[in-house]
Amino acid sequence: MTTSAPDSTSYYPSAPTGLVRPGIIAGVVTVAVGVASILLGHFWFAVFFLAGVVLVFINTKLVMRAVENVAAAPDPRKKLLALNSAYRLGAITVLALVAAILVRPDGLGAMFGLAVGQVILVLNTVIPVMKGLRKQP
DSSP: OOOOOTTOOOOOOOOOOOSHHHHHHHHHHHHHHHHHHHHTTOHHHHHHHHHHHHHHHHHHHHHHHHHHHHHHSSSOOHHHHHHHHHHHHHHHHHHHHHHHHHTTTTTHHHHHHHHHHHHHHHHHHHHHHHHHHHTOO
């Protein structure tokens, strides 16, 4: 096992924070899921899937704004940020679960949309960072 020298500085590549590329990828995936679900006779699944993906992107934008506000505060408090995120994620999850339960089976599209949208956002952040870490000496 190797450890870094105490005087060496770690460099972590910056994570992409733009939503354009993940938005395009999510749009392509949503269109593909929409076409497939409509061809299978489940129009509302496509609508709920789109709603789930849109909710993920709205949540991401709100998280970015909340982080900027907390970082700009003279006394940044992480607890406020954590509570804000927990309330928002709870509300989004409850909405998706209500849709999934009340509009069976097509309401499950909201849960799948949330999951796929989140995976796209996470991979958009993780893959470039991992590539940058691999290029380090």
